[in-house]
Amino acid sequence: MKLVIAEPLSISEERLSSLARPLEEAGWIIESYADRPAGQQELGRRLASADAAVIANYPCTAEALAAATQLRYLCIAFTGVDHVDTAFCREHRVAVSNCAGYSTEAVAELVFGMALSLVRDLPHADPAVRSGKNNAGFLGGELAGKRFGIIGTGAIGCRTAELARAFGCDVWGWSRTPKDDRIRYTDLETLLRTSDIISIHLPLTDATRGLIGQKELALMKPTALLINTARGPIVDSAALADALKDGRLGGAGIDVYEQEPPLPADHPLLSAPHCLLTPHLGFFSAEAMERRAAIVFDNIQAWKDGRQKNVIC
DSSP states (O other), rough: OOOOSSOOSSSOHHHHHHHHHHHHHOOEEEEEOOOOSSSSHHHHHTTTTTTTEEEESOOOOHHHHHTTOOOOOEESSSSSOOOOOOHHHHHTHHHEOOOTTTHHHHHHHHHHHHHHHHHTTTTHHHHHHHHTTTTTTOOOOOOOTOEEEEEOSSSSHHHHHHHHHHOEEEEEEOOOSOOOOEEEEEEEEHHHHOOOOEEEEEOOOTTTTTOBBBHHHHSTTTOOOOEOSSSSBBBHHHHHHHHHHHHHSSSEEEEEOSSSSOOOOGGGGGGGSSEOOSSOOTTOOHHHHHHHHHHHHHHHHHHHHTTTOOOEE
């Protein structure tokens, strides 16, 4: 059996060797790459001789999968799977697992890094000091006492709620399947109208794509902050940029976009005020990468033993 790790897992070579050792001792050939493929043709070449493979958040289309004629198992080292042609996998009987849960803490903590940066205007405070200015114009706010609305209360949304309560926030939520009885649930319109801070934690689906557009942004308080660390284009970037430029929204922290960064120079959010942008790093902490790698090899071992985990198909 041959396992191909088609893009880096962002752990040390020593740790990778340790995790792969049981498979190697069982006679598996392990091939790993230290860089991301340059395109679908190259990804296809990497997967061509694989019985099992690992990718992270690099797109994996039918073009690449069609070249992987021996592939029987694909482990997606990521929570979301919308970047993989899972329909092709189902049709060709390729089992697929994901790695849900590894980034819960990292993403939830980024929410509060963004929230604190926005309410205290930290991105502009540092250069102000360096250019010889004082605290004039930097009267900020506090998280304590704010109404914190969470859209999507899966594992990350619920962890975000816990941290929000620790900051003294009044936590409300909207979700198709309420899971936390410590969160007060309401409808989406009420959540948008009444929240001071809104944090989005939804998976990207046909139903959630573009969920927050011009109409929804118009419901929000002019002082409200919108934070999006969810997977994919759930927020309409152009509508959000217009709301920020017109002063109809207090600020935004955005970690995910219609495409993976780097963003094009004309992306609307690049010129929007009161907008903190990060390059899709919510999941990307050293601790999360260690957890993710452990889940990857546990998934592979489980599939090898005929008890597939974290099943997508």
